[in-house]
Amino acid sequence: MKKKIAFYFAFYLAKISIIALKMIKRDATQFPGKLAITLCPDFLEKIGKPKTIIAVTGTNGKTTVCNMIENCLKENGYDFMDNQLGSNTNSGIASTFIKGAKLSGKPKKDLAVFEIDERSSIRVYPYVKPTYLICTNLFRDSLMRNAHTEFISNMLSSNIPKETKLILNGDDLIVSNLSPENKRVYFGIDRLPTDTDTCQNIARDIIVCPKCDSKLEYDFVRYNHIGRAHCTKCDFKSPKIDYEVTKIDFENKTMTIKHQEKEEQYDLIQDNIINIYNMLATITLLQELGLKQEQINPVLSKQKIVDTRFSKEKVGNIEVITQLAKGMNPIACSRAFDYVRKESGNKAVYLLLDDLHDAANGSENTAWHYDTDFEFLKDESIKQILTAGARYLDTKVRLEMAEIEMEKVVCQREELSLTEKLNLEGIEKVFILHDLYAMDLKNEIKEQVKRKIQEEQK
Amino acid sequence: MEENLKIEILFPEFCNLYGDLSNMKYLQKCLPKAHFHETAFDEEPIFVKEKVNFIYLGPMTESRQEKVIQKLLPYKQKIEELIEQNVVFLMTGNALEIFSEYIEKEDGSRIQALGIFKIYAKQDMLHRHNSKFIGKWEDIDIIGFKSQFTFSYGQNSEGYFASVEKGIGINKESKLEGIQRKNFIGTYVIGPILILNPYFTKKLIQKMGIEEPKLAFAEDVKKAYEYRLKELQNL
Numbered sequence: 001m002k003k004k005i006a007f008y009f010a011f012y013l014a015k016i017s018i019i020a021l022k023m024i025k026r027d028a029t030q031f032p033g034k035l036a037i038t039l040c041p042d043f044l045e046k047i048g049k050p051k052t053i054i055a056v057t058g059t060n061g062k063t064t065v066c067n068m069i070e071n072c073l074k075e076n077g078y079d080f081m082d083n084q085l086g087s088n089t090n091s092g093i094a095s096t097f098i099k100g101a102k103l104s105g106k107p108k109k110d111l112a113v114f115e116i117d118e119r120s121s122i123r124v125y126p127y128v129k130p131t132y133l134i135c136t137n138l139f140r141d142s143l144m145r146n147a148h149t150e151f152i153s154n155m156l157s158s159n160i161p162k163e164t165k166l167i168l169n170g171d172d173l174i175v176s177n178l179s180p181e182n183k184r185v186y187f188g189i190d191r192l193p194t195d196t197d198t199c200q201n202i203a204r205d206i207i208v209c210p211k212c213d214s215k216l217e218y219d220f221v222r223y224n225h226i227g228r229a230h231c232t233k234c235d236f237k238s239p240k241i242d243y244e245v246t247k248i249d250f251e252n253k254t255m256t257i258k259h260q261e262k263e264e265q266y267d268l269i270q271d272n273i274i275n276i277y278n279m280l281a282t283i284t285l286l287q288e289l290g291l292k293q294e295q296i297n298p299v300l301s302k303q304k305i306v307d308t309r310f311s312k313e314k315v316g317n318i319e320v321i322t323q324l325a326k327g328m329n330p331i332a333c334s335r336a337f338d339y340v341r342k343e344s345g346n347k348a349v350y351l352l353l354d355d356l357h358d359a360a361n362g363s364e365n366t367a368w369h370y371d372t373d374f375e376f377l378k379d380e381s382i383k384q385i386l387t388a389g390a391r392y393l394d395t396k397v398r399l400e401m402a403e404i405e406m407e408k409v410v411c412q413r414e415e416l417s418l419t420e421k422l423n424l425e426g427i428e429k430v431f432i433l434h435d436l437y438a439m440d441l442k443n444e445i446k447e448q449v450k451r452k453i454q455e456e457q458k
Numbered sequence: 459m460e461e462n463l464k465i466e467i468l469f470p471e472f473c474n475l476y477g478d479l480s481n482m483k484y485l486q487k488c489l490p491k492a493h494f495h496e497t498a499f500d501e502e503p504i505f506v507k508e509k510v511n512f513i514y515l516g517p518m519t520e521s522r523q524e525k526v527i528q529k530l531l532p533y534k535q536k537i538e539e540l541i542e543q544n545v546v547f548l549m550t551g552n553a554l555e556i557f558s559e560y561i562e563k564e565d566g567s568r569i570q571a572l573g574i575f576k577i578y579a580k581q582d583m584l585h586r587h588n589s590k591f592i593g594k595w596e597d598i599d600i601i602g603f604k605s606q607f608t609f610s611y612g613q614n615s616e617g618y619f620a621s622v623e624k625g626i627g628i629n630k631e632s633k634l635e636g637i638q639r640k641n642f643i644g645t646y647v648i649g650p651i652l653i654l655n656p657y658f659t660k661k662l663i664q665k666m667g668i669e670e671p672k673l674a675f676a677e678d679v680k681k682a683y684e685y686r687l688k689e690l691q692n693l
Contacts, residue, residue, distance in 0.1 A: 144605050202479075
């Protein structure tokens with residue numbers, strides 16, 4: 001009884017806080033949930049939940065996959081609650097439940113889509129039991145927060161509810177071994193012409209067999225520990241893929257997905273392998289929910305990757321491309337570097353990777369620079385690298401360590417005067433790679449670059 | 459003579475967290491003629507049978523610590539002999555705990571370690587400690603970062619790596635960082651410690667017998683060091 005009172009007290013107060021926050025035009029995505037959990041620690045257990053809960057977790061791609069799922073569901077007439085605008089921690093999820101609840105505490109909707117931070121699993125899954133949980137990938141992330149992949153995968157495995165059906169990246173040997181007792185389906189991409197026999201990346205988290213410690217033999221490597229492998233001494237191996245991309249036609253921008261001997265074609269929204277995985281995770285989930293190709297493809301094909309993550313604009317005869325390269329996240333940055341080097345044409349590349357909060361108040365731990373493949377920037381097609389920020393001297397040393405010709409490099413403290421040194425001669429593409437919290441800086445530099453191109457092409 | 463130097467990197471296939479292997483890449487650039495040997499976990503360390511000048515072990519996951527202890531346990535006596543012979547050891551992050559007496563897990567169970575140093579470690583996997591560090595080693599300011607689930611306790615006052623000027627030592631109450639006996643250095647400072655600390659790197663190379671080592675990108679690493687040192691001092 002006492003517990004019931006605590007719950008309703010927390011629930012109504014949180015509901016009132018939403019109204020109050022709206023009145024003062026503040027966002028109510030985190031505070032109401034935080035308040036409710038503070039007043040009633042098992043609030044998440046007590047609040048009424050939708051019958052079907054879709055959860056998305058993983059180091060990279062969570063937000064994009066959630067956006068894709070939500071668009072497809074919306075376009076197909078599904079009504080659901082989500083934490084798209086809020087935090088992906090327990091308080092963000094609680095806020096979503098509060099907003100989506102009737103005054104009785106019961107949910108107004110039967111379906112929910114949640115992005116859930118891996119680190120929050122310990123505070124979410126004991127109370128919120130997803131019907132489906134997608135795990136996109138598990139990589140080295142912020143070492144200060146996430147330590148290492150084993151820590152995160154152990155945390156997930158020991159908290160994922162037994163009844164949850166897992167939708168896992170079968171090309172990620174860490175992900176594919178999560179919660180082995182749970183029902184699961186795997187998605188993956190068959191060997192591509194660009195895959196290799198050996199790994200080109202610095203960060204590799206599964207080199208030896210987790211069962212017997214023998215060196216794993218990779219059938220192919222896509223990037224970092226993504227690929228397919230088997231142990232030569234025991235039965236450990238990559239799983240059999242349930243939803244497999246068997247063909248990618250980059251020219252016509254399509255991919256073929258095979259599921260239970262049936263092949264279906266989907267349009268690609270982008271040729272970046274990361275977003276092909278994001279699409280595949282989305283399609284797998286939607287098909288498991290019962291949606292058909294003809295319901296999914298028309299929506300997905302129109303999907304845009306949000307501007308904060310990727311944008312492309314032609315100015316005169318030069319393309320200006322912005323791409324998110326999350327600082328402290330070695331794999332996200334390495335993927336961005338790899339994408340840049342593999343794009344056609346001569347390029348100039350901006351690196352705006354510093355943590356702006358640390359730049360203002362502290363001293364960023366740049367250990368992650370050395371798990372990141374700056375070596376990918378050592379490419380003939382990259383004619384100039386421009387970098388600035390609080391860590392410009394450390395970045396310069398990192399570029400030297402990567403054996404990049406320093407004549408190509410502009411390295412300085414002040415970010416906004418960087419474009420003065422941009423040399424557009426022979427350049428076909430300008431890439432601006434930026435941290436998640438450097439949006440304003442990215443936008444300002446993008447405008448500077450556009451102006452410079454326009455002036456020079458007058 | 460540089461070409462006679464032998465540097466052994468132990469188990470780089472998984473003792474490689476937090477970019478720490480960059481220390482060996484930098485050392486390789488400073489000592490291009492030296493011989494670097496990467497010893498895989500299923501091989502016998504070369505220090506058992508051959509003369510080596512430098513042995514490196516980087517941070518690893520907590521479950522790997524147990525395996526590395528078992529792997530190195532048969533060579534405990536040899537390691538102690540090499541320490542007495544002034545071989546340079548650099549153990550970063552939780553690699554130093556391998557050489558402690560034991561590692562205590564959260565459930566109270568203990569993993570017996572090599573027991574070469576009179577300290578022990580305690581894990582707290584729910585609380586990750588992150589901090590910035592400045593410490594004095596010989597006449598040099600060492601700078602760096604800590605990010606860890608474990609702290610060490612016990613006696614390191616007879617042989618510590620650096621006295622703390624900013625940050626913490628082997629635990630939150632300690633002002634003495636790491637362990638040192640002769641040229642064996644173990645420190646919780648993680649990441650590219652040799653790149654961040656050019657004067658320390660130079661002295662370490664001198665301890666291997668190279669009187670006037672030439673650091674790679676000397677001017678730029680020194681500039682970055684001075685800038686970072688000031689920044690950390692001003693925090």
